[in-house]
Amino acid sequence: MVLDALELPSAKLNLLPASDLFSGAGDLPLLECISPKCTALIALQGAQVLSFCPEGENDLLWLSPLESFVAGKAIRGGIPLCLPWFGVNRREPDLAKHGFARHQSWVLENVAEADDGNLVLNFSFQPSAADLALFPWPFSAQLEVSLGESLQLSLTMSNSGVAAMPLSFAMHSYFAVAALDKLALKGVSGAEYLDNCRQLARFQQDEALRFNVEIDRVYEGLGGEQQLCDTARTMTVTGSGCDTVVVWNPGEALAKNMADVGEHFSEYLCVERGMAFADELQLAPGQQHVAIMTVAKAC
Protein backbone atom coordinates (compact mmCIF):
# COMPACT_ATOMS: atom_id res chain seq x y z
CA MET A 1 0.00 0.00 0.00
CA VAL A 2 1.50 3.34 -1.05
CA LEU A 3 0.17 6.56 0.35
CA ASP A 4 1.25 10.17 0.71
CA ALA A 5 -1.94 11.30 2.35
CA LEU A 6 -5.07 9.35 3.16
CA GLU A 7 -8.39 10.63 4.45
CA LEU A 8 -10.64 8.18 6.28
CA PRO A 9 -14.13 9.12 7.56
CA SER A 10 -12.72 10.69 10.73
CA ALA A 11 -8.94 10.15 10.61
CA LYS A 12 -6.10 11.42 8.46
CA LEU A 13 -2.67 9.97 7.62
CA ASN A 14 0.35 11.66 6.06
CA LEU A 15 3.55 9.98 4.95
CA LEU A 16 6.42 12.43 5.47
CA PRO A 17 10.22 12.34 5.52
CA ALA A 18 11.49 12.70 9.10
CA SER A 19 13.27 15.90 7.99
CA ASP A 20 9.84 17.57 7.59
CA LEU A 21 9.14 17.05 11.29
CA PHE A 22 12.54 17.17 13.01
CA SER A 23 15.27 19.66 12.16
CA GLY A 24 18.52 18.06 11.08
CA ALA A 25 16.84 14.66 10.65
CA GLY A 26 17.42 12.25 7.75
CA ASP A 27 14.71 11.30 5.30
CA LEU A 28 13.29 8.11 6.84
CA PRO A 29 9.58 7.91 5.98
CA LEU A 30 7.27 8.50 8.95
CA LEU A 31 3.53 8.05 9.04
CA GLU A 32 1.67 10.77 10.90
CA CYS A 33 -1.72 9.49 12.15
CA ILE A 34 -4.35 11.95 13.35
CA SER A 35 -7.68 10.70 14.67
CA PRO A 36 -10.31 12.09 17.08
CA LYS A 37 -8.99 9.71 19.79
CA CYS A 38 -5.24 10.27 19.47
CA THR A 39 -2.26 11.23 17.36
CA ALA A 40 0.64 8.92 16.59
CA LEU A 41 3.81 8.75 14.56
CA ILE A 42 5.05 5.46 13.09
CA ALA A 43 8.28 4.81 11.17
CA LEU A 44 8.00 2.34 8.29
CA GLN A 45 11.48 1.20 9.31
CA GLY A 46 10.80 -1.47 11.90
CA ALA A 47 7.05 -0.60 11.94
CA GLN A 48 8.20 1.36 14.97
CA VAL A 49 5.60 3.44 16.82
CA LEU A 50 7.50 6.58 17.81
CA SER A 51 4.84 8.69 19.44
CA PHE A 52 1.38 8.09 20.92
CA CYS A 53 -0.66 10.92 22.41
CA PRO A 54 -4.20 10.09 23.53
CA GLU A 55 -6.48 13.08 22.86
CA GLY A 56 -5.53 15.94 25.20
CA GLU A 57 -2.58 14.04 26.76
CA ASN A 58 1.17 14.31 26.53
CA ASP A 59 3.08 11.64 24.65
CA LEU A 60 3.23 8.31 26.48
CA LEU A 61 6.38 7.42 24.52
CA TRP A 62 9.84 8.96 24.52
CA LEU A 63 11.71 9.61 21.29
CA SER A 64 15.29 10.82 21.51
CA PRO A 65 15.66 14.52 20.58
CA LEU A 66 19.10 13.46 19.28
CA GLU A 67 17.71 10.88 16.84
CA SER A 68 19.17 11.24 13.32
CA PHE A 69 16.62 9.11 11.40
CA VAL A 70 19.19 7.45 9.16
CA ALA A 71 18.10 4.32 7.26
CA GLY A 72 19.51 1.11 8.73
CA LYS A 73 20.29 2.63 12.16
CA ALA A 74 18.04 1.63 15.06
CA ILE A 75 15.74 4.52 16.06
CA ARG A 76 16.18 5.45 19.73
CA GLY A 77 12.74 5.65 21.27
CA GLY A 78 9.10 4.71 20.75
CA ILE A 79 8.57 0.94 20.53
CA PRO A 80 11.29 -0.89 18.58
CA LEU A 81 10.34 -4.46 17.68
CA CYS A 82 13.30 -6.66 18.58
CA LEU A 83 13.10 -9.92 16.64
CA PRO A 84 13.75 -12.72 15.74
CA TRP A 85 15.99 -12.61 18.78
CA PHE A 86 16.10 -10.38 21.84
CA GLY A 87 19.38 -8.88 23.10
CA VAL A 88 22.58 -10.73 22.34
CA ASN A 89 21.97 -13.75 20.09
CA ARG A 90 22.80 -16.63 22.41
CA ARG A 91 23.95 -18.95 19.58
CA GLU A 92 25.90 -16.35 17.57
CA PRO A 93 26.92 -13.52 19.94
CA ASP A 94 28.52 -11.53 17.08
CA LEU A 95 25.17 -10.95 15.37
CA ALA A 96 23.46 -7.55 15.72
CA LYS A 97 21.82 -7.08 19.12
CA HIS A 98 17.99 -7.32 19.14
CA GLY A 99 17.72 -8.97 15.69
CA PHE A 100 17.41 -7.39 12.26
CA ALA A 101 13.73 -6.45 11.93
CA ARG A 102 14.09 -3.04 13.62
CA HIS A 103 16.64 -1.89 11.01
CA GLN A 104 14.52 -2.65 7.97
CA SER A 105 11.47 -1.34 6.22
CA TRP A 106 8.19 -3.11 6.90
CA VAL A 107 5.31 -3.07 4.41
CA LEU A 108 2.16 -1.15 5.29
CA GLU A 109 -0.54 -3.58 4.16
CA ASN A 110 -3.72 -1.86 5.27
CA VAL A 111 -5.23 1.09 7.13
CA ALA A 112 -8.83 1.12 8.36
CA GLU A 113 -11.14 2.63 10.94
CA ALA A 114 -12.69 0.01 13.21
CA ASP A 115 -16.31 0.14 14.40
CA ASP A 116 -15.14 1.54 17.75
CA GLY A 117 -13.42 4.42 15.94
CA ASN A 118 -9.89 3.09 16.51
CA LEU A 119 -7.46 3.56 13.65
CA VAL A 120 -5.96 0.17 12.74
CA LEU A 121 -2.78 -0.25 10.70
CA ASN A 122 -1.35 -3.55 9.50
CA PHE A 123 2.33 -4.05 8.69
CA SER A 124 4.27 -7.08 7.49
CA PHE A 125 7.91 -8.15 7.42
CA GLN A 126 9.73 -10.92 5.55
CA PRO A 127 13.45 -11.55 6.10
CA SER A 128 15.70 -11.10 3.06
CA ALA A 129 18.13 -13.73 1.73
CA ALA A 130 20.91 -11.87 3.60
CA ASP A 131 18.89 -12.10 6.86
CA LEU A 132 18.32 -15.81 6.33
CA ALA A 133 22.04 -16.34 5.81
CA LEU A 134 22.44 -15.12 9.44
CA PHE A 135 19.30 -16.73 10.83
CA PRO A 136 18.44 -19.80 8.71
CA TRP A 137 14.77 -20.11 9.73
CA PRO A 138 12.30 -18.61 7.22
CA PHE A 139 9.52 -16.74 8.99
CA SER A 140 7.14 -13.84 8.58
CA ALA A 141 5.97 -11.22 11.04
CA GLN A 142 2.79 -9.15 11.07
CA LEU A 143 2.05 -6.20 13.30
CA GLU A 144 -1.38 -4.74 13.90
CA VAL A 145 -1.30 -1.31 15.54
CA SER A 146 -4.59 -0.15 17.04
CA LEU A 147 -4.72 3.55 17.89
CA GLY A 148 -7.50 4.61 20.24
CA GLU A 149 -7.65 5.87 23.82
CA SER A 150 -4.91 3.28 24.37
CA LEU A 151 -2.26 1.85 22.05
CA GLN A 152 -2.36 -1.84 21.26
CA LEU A 153 0.25 -3.82 19.33
CA SER A 154 -0.58 -7.35 18.13
CA LEU A 155 2.54 -9.04 16.85
CA THR A 156 2.24 -12.38 15.02
CA MET A 157 5.33 -14.36 14.10
CA SER A 158 5.00 -17.48 11.92
CA ASN A 159 7.50 -20.20 11.15
CA SER A 160 7.28 -20.74 7.38
CA GLY A 161 10.18 -23.20 7.24
CA VAL A 162 10.50 -26.95 7.68
CA ALA A 163 12.47 -27.01 10.95
CA ALA A 164 11.67 -25.88 14.50
CA MET A 165 12.60 -22.20 14.84
CA PRO A 166 14.08 -20.57 17.94
CA LEU A 167 12.29 -17.28 18.60
CA SER A 168 12.84 -14.60 21.19
CA PHE A 169 11.54 -11.05 20.86
CA ALA A 170 10.51 -7.87 22.65
CA MET A 171 8.27 -4.88 22.15
CA HIS A 172 10.80 -2.48 23.62
CA SER A 173 8.70 0.47 24.86
CA TYR A 174 10.42 3.71 25.86
CA PHE A 175 8.01 5.45 28.27
CA ALA A 176 8.32 9.23 28.63
CA VAL A 177 8.69 10.20 32.30
CA ALA A 178 8.84 13.59 33.99
CA ALA A 179 11.01 12.57 36.98
CA LEU A 180 12.95 9.31 36.68
CA ASP A 181 14.39 9.73 40.19
CA LYS A 182 10.88 9.84 41.71
CA LEU A 183 9.31 7.17 39.48
CA ALA A 184 7.73 4.08 41.09
CA LEU A 185 7.35 0.90 39.04
CA LYS A 186 4.66 -1.51 40.22
CA GLY A 187 4.10 -5.06 38.99
CA VAL A 188 7.57 -6.57 39.50
CA SER A 189 7.76 -6.87 43.33
CA GLY A 190 8.69 -10.25 44.70
CA ALA A 191 9.68 -11.57 41.26
CA GLU A 192 13.04 -13.13 40.41
CA TYR A 193 15.15 -11.36 37.83
CA LEU A 194 18.36 -11.76 35.85
CA ASP A 195 20.59 -8.73 36.36
CA ASN A 196 22.18 -7.77 33.05
CA CYS A 197 24.47 -5.35 34.95
CA ARG A 198 25.84 -8.35 36.93
CA GLN A 199 26.49 -11.04 34.27
CA LEU A 200 22.84 -12.09 34.31
CA ALA A 201 23.07 -13.36 37.90
CA ARG A 202 19.68 -14.18 39.43
CA PHE A 203 18.21 -12.13 42.29
CA GLN A 204 14.83 -11.48 43.87
CA GLN A 205 13.08 -8.11 43.60
CA ASP A 206 12.57 -7.46 47.31
CA GLU A 207 12.99 -3.70 47.39
CA ALA A 208 11.28 -0.94 45.44
CA LEU A 209 13.25 -0.17 42.28
CA ARG A 210 15.28 3.05 42.23
CA PHE A 211 16.26 4.62 38.93
CA ASN A 212 19.35 6.62 39.88
CA VAL A 213 21.93 4.31 38.23
CA GLU A 214 22.05 1.94 35.25
CA ILE A 215 19.35 -0.69 35.49
CA ASP A 216 18.94 -3.69 33.16
CA ARG A 217 16.75 -6.44 34.62
CA VAL A 218 14.96 -9.37 32.99
CA TYR A 219 11.91 -10.86 34.73
CA GLU A 220 11.11 -14.19 33.08
CA GLY A 221 7.55 -15.55 32.95
CA LEU A 222 6.11 -12.53 34.80
CA GLY A 223 3.38 -11.15 32.52
CA GLY A 224 0.61 -9.26 34.31
CA GLU A 225 0.48 -5.49 34.43
CA GLN A 226 3.28 -3.02 35.12
CA GLN A 227 2.43 0.50 36.27
CA LEU A 228 4.78 3.43 35.90
CA CYS A 229 3.71 5.94 38.55
CA ASP A 230 5.27 9.25 37.52
CA THR A 231 4.78 12.55 39.35
CA ALA A 232 1.72 13.65 37.37
CA ARG A 233 0.39 10.48 35.73
CA THR A 234 0.42 6.68 35.77
CA MET A 235 0.98 4.63 32.63
CA THR A 236 0.27 0.93 32.34
CA VAL A 237 1.56 -1.87 30.17
CA THR A 238 -0.24 -5.21 29.96
CA GLY A 239 -0.06 -8.09 27.55
CA SER A 240 -0.54 -11.69 26.59
CA GLY A 241 2.00 -13.92 24.86
CA CYS A 242 4.72 -11.55 26.09
CA ASP A 243 5.54 -12.74 29.59
CA THR A 244 9.16 -11.57 29.85
CA VAL A 245 9.41 -8.08 31.32
CA VAL A 246 12.65 -6.12 30.82
CA VAL A 247 13.34 -2.89 32.72
CA TRP A 248 16.15 -0.79 31.29
CA ASN A 249 17.68 2.65 31.64
CA PRO A 250 21.41 3.26 30.98
CA GLY A 251 21.90 5.77 33.82
CA GLU A 252 24.00 8.89 33.53
CA ALA A 253 27.49 7.36 33.15
CA LEU A 254 26.65 4.88 30.38
CA ALA A 255 24.36 7.35 28.60
CA LYS A 256 27.30 9.74 28.14
CA ASN A 257 28.76 7.24 25.67
CA MET A 258 25.49 6.80 23.78
CA ALA A 259 25.34 9.44 21.03
CA ASP A 260 21.54 9.27 20.81
CA VAL A 261 20.86 9.43 24.59
CA GLY A 262 23.47 11.58 26.41
CA GLU A 263 21.97 13.93 28.99
CA HIS A 264 18.44 12.84 28.02
CA PHE A 265 18.72 9.50 29.89
CA SER A 266 16.44 10.73 32.68
CA GLU A 267 13.53 11.40 30.33
CA TYR A 268 12.52 7.74 29.91
CA LEU A 269 12.26 4.26 31.34
CA CYS A 270 12.03 1.19 29.11
CA VAL A 271 9.54 -1.42 30.30
CA GLU A 272 9.63 -4.04 27.58
CA ARG A 273 7.41 -7.07 27.02
CA GLY A 274 8.37 -10.14 25.02
CA MET A 275 9.50 -13.76 25.27
CA ALA A 276 13.21 -14.15 25.96
CA PHE A 277 15.77 -16.07 28.04
CA ALA A 278 13.84 -18.95 29.73
CA ASP A 279 10.69 -17.82 27.86
CA GLU A 280 12.34 -18.24 24.43
CA LEU A 281 10.04 -20.16 22.08
CA GLN A 282 10.58 -23.03 19.68
CA LEU A 283 8.05 -22.61 16.88
CA ALA A 284 7.22 -25.83 15.04
CA PRO A 285 6.98 -25.63 11.22
CA GLY A 286 3.75 -23.78 10.38
CA GLN A 287 3.24 -22.61 13.99
CA GLN A 288 2.47 -19.01 14.91
CA HIS A 289 3.00 -17.03 18.07
CA VAL A 290 0.78 -14.04 18.84
CA ALA A 291 1.80 -11.41 21.39
CA ILE A 292 -0.53 -8.55 22.33
CA MET A 293 0.63 -5.55 24.33
CA THR A 294 -1.45 -2.58 25.46
CA VAL A 295 0.00 0.71 26.62
CA ALA A 296 -2.30 3.24 28.27
CA LYS A 297 -2.54 6.21 30.58
CA ALA A 298 -4.35 5.05 33.72
CA CYS A 299 -4.87 8.35 35.54
Ligand SMILES: O=P(O)(O)OC[C@H]1O[C@@H](O)[C@H](O)[C@@H](O)[C@@H]1O
Ligand atom coordinates in the same frame (compact mmCIF):
# COMPACT_ATOMS: atom_id res chain seq x y z
O1 LIG B 1 21.17 0.09 22.34
P1 LIG B 1 20.19 -0.99 21.97
O2 LIG B 1 20.77 -2.04 21.07
O3 LIG B 1 18.91 -0.42 21.41
O4 LIG B 1 19.81 -1.74 23.32
C1 LIG B 1 19.32 -1.02 24.39
C2 LIG B 1 19.07 -1.91 25.61
O5 LIG B 1 17.99 -2.75 25.35
C3 LIG B 1 17.56 -3.50 26.48
O6 LIG B 1 16.48 -4.29 26.11
C4 LIG B 1 18.67 -4.39 26.95
O7 LIG B 1 18.24 -5.11 28.10
C5 LIG B 1 19.92 -3.57 27.24
O8 LIG B 1 20.98 -4.44 27.61
C6 LIG B 1 20.28 -2.74 26.03
O9 LIG B 1 21.40 -1.93 26.32
